[in-house]
Amino acid sequence: MVPAETSAGRRRFLKLLAASPLLSYAALPADWMKAVGVAQENALISSVQEALNVFDFEAVAKKNLLPEHWAYLATGVDDDSTIRANREGFTRYQIRMRTLADFSKLDTSVDLFGVKWNTPIVMCPVASLKGFHTEGEKGAARAAKAKGYLQALSTVSSTGVEEVNAARGEPVWYQLYARNEWSETLKMVKRVEAAGCPTLLWTVDLLGGSNRETLRRAQPREGVRAPLCKNCHEGLKKAMYEGLAVQAGGGEGAGTTVFKWDDVKRLKDATKMKLFVKGIQTGEDAELAIAHGVDGIWVSNHGGRAGASGRATIESLPEIAAGVNGRIPIILDSGVRRGTDIFKALALGATAVGIGRAYVWGLGAFGQEGVEAVLDMLRRELQMVMRQTGTTSIAGITRTSLVDRLGGMSVPNR
Numbered sequence: 253m254v255p256a257e258t259s260a261g262r263r264r265f266l267k268l269l270a271a272s273p274l275l276s277y278a279a280l281p282a283d284w285m286k287a288v289g290v291a292q293e294n295a296l297i298s299s300v301q302e303a304l305n306v307f308d309f310e311a312v313a314k315k316n317l318l319p320e321h322w323a324y325l326a327t328g329v330d331d332d333s334t335i336r337a338n339r340e341g342f343t344r345y346q347i348r349m350r351t352l353a354d355f356s357k358l359d360t361s362v363d364l365f366g367v368k369w370n371t372p373i374v375m376c377p378v379a380s381l382k383g384f385h386t387e388g389e390k391g392a393a394r395a396a397k398a399k400g401y402l403q404a405l406s407t408v409s410s411t412g413v414e415e416v417n418a419a420r421g422e423p424v425w426y427q428l429y430a431r432n433e434w435s436e437t438l439k440m441v442k443r444v445e446a447a448g449c450p451t452l453l454w455t456v457d458l459l460g461g462s463n464r465e466t467l468r469r470a471q472p473r474e475g476v477r478a479p480l481c482k483n484c485h486e487g488l489k490k491a492m493y494e495g496l497a498v499q500a501g502g503g504e505g506a507g508t509t510v511f512k513w514d515d516v517k518r519l520k521d522a523t524k525m526k527l528f529v530k531g532i533q534t535g536e537d538a539e540l541a542i543a544h545g546v547d548g549i550w551v552s553n554h555g556g557r558a559g560a561s562g563r564a565t566i567e568s569l570p571e572i573a574a575g576v577n578g579r580i581p582i583i584l585d586s587g588v589r590r591g592t593d594i595f596k597a598l599a600l601g602a603t604a605v606g607i608g609r610a611y612v613w614g615l616g617a618f619g620q621e622g623v624e625a626v627l628d629m630l631r632r633e634l635q636m637v638m639r640q641t642g643t644t645s646i647a648g649i650t651r652t653s654l655v656d657r658l659g660g661m662s663v664p665n666r
Contacts, residue, residue, distance in 0.1 A: 300618055300625035306589055306610045309626060313384065313616030321383045323470030325612060328556035329463050334563070335556030338587025341564020345596045346655045353642030358635055362604055362646050364581055365450070365526055365547070370400045371631050372598060372646055376585050376608035377427035377453065379408035380490075384616040392615060393419035395623035399631075402604070404453060407440070412491040413447045423448035427455055427530065432509045434518075436496050441523050443492075450525060453550055457531025457558035459511055464557065516544040528583070531558065535571035542579060549576060551584040555608055566597060573601025591633020595641075598649040 296315060297308045314322050328335035362372045375396055382388030389411040396403040397420050404425040405416050417423045426449040431437040441452065520527050529541045530550035538549055551565050551572055552558075565586040576582055584597045585606030594605045607630065614622030643649050 297617075300614075300621055303625060303629065306613060306626055306629060309610075309613035309617040309622055312618070313613045317384060317616055320467075320470050320472075323467045324380075325384065325609060325616075327464045327466035329558065330465060330560040332466055332556065334553060334559075334561055335587070337562050337564045338553070338556050338566075339564075339589070341566040341587065342590075342593050342596055344564075344567060344657055345600070346657060347592065347595065347637065347641060348653055348655060349640050350642035353639075353644070355639040355642065355644055357644060358638055359645040360631065360635065360638070364402070364604065367450075369402050369604075371634075372602075372604040373401060373594060373627065373630055373634070374583060374585075374604050374606040375401055375403040375611055375627075376606040377404040377406035377409075378608050378612050379406045380410045381612065381615060382410035384612055385619050387615070387619045389416045390419040391620040392611065392623050393417075393424065395611075395620045395627065396424075397421045398620075399624055399627045401627055404606075405449075407455075407492050409491055412494070413444055413449065415491075417447055417449075423450060425449060425451040425453060426525075427453040429455055429458070430509070430511060430515070430519075431496065433497065437519075438522055439496060440492060441519070441525075445523050445525055451528065451548075452519070452523060452525045453528045453530045454516075454519060455530045455552075455554075456511070457533070457552060457554050459509075460559065462554070462558050463560070513540055513544050516541070516546060520545055532572060533561065533563070533565065533568045535575035538572040538575035542576065546580065548581040548583065550606070551582060551586075551602070552606070553586050555586045566593075566600065569597065569600045569602060576601070591630055591635070592637050594630065594634050595637045595649060596654060598646060599651055599653045601651075 296312050297303050303309060313325075317325070360371050362369050375392065380388075381392055385391060387394075389405065389409050393403060393416050395401075402425065403416075403420060404427050405413055406427050407429040409416070413424070413426060426444040428437070428441065428444075431440070444452065516527070516529065526547040527545075528548040528550045529546050531552050531554065532538050532541060532549045533551065533553055541549055549572065551569055553561060553563070553565055553568075565584055569582075569584055573582060581603040582601060583604045583606055584602040585608060588594060588597070588605055588607050589610055597605045607626075610630070611623050611626045614624075614626035616622070618625070638644065638649070641649075641653055643653065
């Protein structure tokens with residue numbers, strides 16, 4: 253019999269090995285690799301209290317979800333290089349730490365259109381949340397309500413905006429995929445407006461289509477779904493498409509209809525809601541958006557799921573902020589996983605910062621409780637770096653807080 257302390261030590265060693273990036277280089281026997289697989293399973297957190305960072309939720313969500321559902325959440329485009337670029341882009345900017353500041357009082361609040369939010373962290377629209385947990389959009393909305401976060405709802409929601417608003421306790425912002433027929437788009441806009449949503453986010457980064465290879469590889473051949481997955485999809489209704497015509501070509505308007513800048517004015521004239529254009533990635537488009545009357549700009553490459561630009565949104569942000577020049581709010585998403593990421597985005601000109609996959613990992617892992625834990629974690633991390641840099645308010649986070657490793661951003665005069 254193996255002594256208990258030896259067995260426990262072996263498990264700890266296997267867990268350490270399972271988490272090591274050197275594992276892929278080790279030529280281990282098959283029985284060792286099996287043991288490592290067991291260790292990886294055992295290494296998963298079993299409660300939100302065990303999580304050290306948002307990636308701990310990712311591993312649990314992956315285990316919980318059907319392979320196709322996980323692939324939908326994980327996929328980028330082409331070889332997923334833009335997903336990687338979104339993460340790597342944050343490493344370009346280094347944080348200038350300051351000491352001996354009075355950080356006894358921290359103000360993490362931001363103002364968006366006259367509404368004060370306790371935190372600059374925004375919950376991005378993500379499609380079909382019931383595909384990741386039975387609580388779905390309402391679970392996410394209850395988490396947003398409990399923690400006081402701004403939430404945006406996807407057009408491809410598995411729950412109608414009216415139910416989500418009821419769970420949230422106040423209207424959410426609404427993300428729009430424009431339909432082929434303007435009359436169909438108008439129906440959806442009027443429904444959302446009637447539900448009390450104050451802000452519309454027109455997503456434009458998928459208009460040319462997207463090549464999601466990771467998702468396609470996980471889908472069954474010849475369109476035949478496993479019985480469990482088939483039953484699941486029959487239950488996942490696109491609630492916001494009720495009463496609308498079936499759209500030719502599938503996919504949220506991707507590549508089926510040409511929209512132009514004049515359509516921004518057309519959309520603004522159709523509603524009293526504030527209008528963001530979501531998916532802006534260059535300074536030129538930011539200036540065009542302002543020229544056509546938008547109320548806000550959402551910097552996004554759809555989490556690496558739209559075009560294969562290979563360019564991080566955090567690297568696009570400086571030129572967009574320069575074009576906007578403080579005239580309207582800017583929200584940035586894609587690749588945000590840490591409080592330091594949020595801090596860097598705010599320093600480079602974002603008014604607020606969106607998270608998508610991170611809170612969905614929490615949802616897929618532990619439902620509403622997981623979402624709340626992710627929100628709490630990111631806010632704590634942001635507060636920590638604010639203390640470390642001597643910035644006691646969001647307004648105090650500026651470009652002087654960062655150094656660009658590739659140049660173009662100098663250390664301020666002492």
